[in-house]
Amino acid sequence: MSDVGYTLSSEEFGPNELVDLASRAETTGFDFLGISDHFHPWLEAQGESSFVWSTLGGVARATDDIDVGVGVTCPTFRIHPVNVAHAVATVASMFEDRRFSFGVGTGELLNEHVTGDHWPPHHVRLEMLREAVDLIRQLWGPGQTNHHGTHYTVENARIFTRPDEFPPICVSAFGEQTARAAAEFGDGFWSVGPQGDLLDAYRENDGDGEAITQVHVCYAETEAEAVSTAHEYWANSALPGELAQVLPTTAHFEQATQAVTEADIREGSIVTDPDPEAHVQAIQSCLDAGYDTVYVHQIGEDQASFFEFYEEAVLPTFD
Template sequence: MPQYGYFLSCEEFGPADLVEQARMAEQAGFEALWISDHYHPWNDAQGQSPFVWSVIGALSQAVSLPIETAVTCPTVRIHPAVVAQAAATSAVMTNGRFRLGVGTGEALNEHIMGHTWPPASVRMEMLEEAVQVMRRLFTGEEVSHHGTHYTVENARLYTVPDEPVPIDISGFGPKATALAARVGDGYITMSPDESMVEQFRKGGGGAKPVSGGTKVCYGTDRDEAVRTVRRLWSNQLLPGEMGQVLPSPRHFEQLEPLVTEEMVRENTVCGDDVDDHVCALAAFAEAGFDRVYVNQIGPGQRGFFDFYRTKVLPQLPR
């Protein structure tokens, strides 16, 4: 049976709010934390984007829950040797309760240095090489690396945890899932797709942890919750590769008319129907996930945590 965690959104909330949400999550009975890693929000209505590693430092002192990035792109905006240092320090500060979730990223966050945004096949090559570099650095030994995409010279991490930081790999399609199965310490995806879990396990993932996440909007007025989702997170309903290739929040804003309120109603749990919330999370348990994370969209955070503490979490498969 899975653990249930809370998904902190750096796109929508500032550092102080995120720390307070983490405290409320722990008090409500959530067992772990995810936190997003963005340079930009998806749109200006979301309105935030704090540096995730600073927030993780604060979280390590505020709560005792395990923490994982969901997800960091260690390939373009930040060199994998620097990400390795940040992850190792986070693991030390959390007494080994930190996992590094990584993925191939989005142009929205990664293109800011002016580099060409590579196609998906190249991004996966870069991610695999980045994982190799970070794993070597986690040993605390001096590393020199001259690879296809990265150069590291005489680098050594002096502050490292007792055990290497686990690296989970995000994937939404067969190729990325195969990469996660082959080189990851775990697998991350955002849909309760049993076939992807099966591919990961049979492709080499075995019993390694599979984690998934979903977004909901709790509120006593379902229509208002639907409008909140459409205003803040219409990007999550855009089809195809737009989420990976569009370079700025204004481009996502230009596509908001494509997402209707009816699409939100059909694809996002909105309102205060307990069964709807339970079913959304239980679907991940039924698909074989080990960890399930949920994010509350919008301002109703305290009401969400009270609702989940008293009515939702007690009914979930455990």
């Protein structure tokens, strides 16, 4: 049996809506919830960006059995690793015996520059992430932590509220260098789309942890309607190269996506075909690439039709 999950999109829905959607996803039959961690949305149309650790407390109380993961947090700039370690310990204790997965990454300027820290090149951010992950593990250990590292200092820190078991730390990667590094200091791998080459790089470097990935879809009665909705709410997905990592504000994303057309969306990676087989194939391609869990992001306001469609026509394929 394969794990198929649902995305709680913090950029598109407020915290109370996200809690309600989590409950609906569980009753629909999804196995997993992946929730995003952003300070800003990419586009004005998305309109939200609640604090993920507060929202997760509500999700924990509104659901019963479904597994949950944060995908992904940057524990290096906006929030000090000591606070991230504290937040994860508290949330994991609320989910008790459920699987809770903790995804981390090197971050995006859009979210992480808000405290005024310098945004260094990627190799430095990866070095910071490696130290942050090591520090978080120290903080999850018994007793008191003191750490005087290259990037972080912690004095006399001890976490008292602790789960019975701490979650695996899954490292996100968009390039082979980071995928190989994920195998060295992470407990698992997190990505977007099939990305079989990146997962291969992780596995070839002795990475043997859980592999999680996300698929973007927009279900509507017609493909034209789906393309229009995806273009309005998620045109940022069609930006080339590293723009998503280096643009600093929502206004800059608005400017950059002016060049994105509906044809770009139709030809891109978002599934807009209302045929169930298109959605099944998108999920199956990720499973075939070797991912253990695939969670689906329905773009736009219409989540109710998506739940009905997946419950009737998509999820039964993976039972």
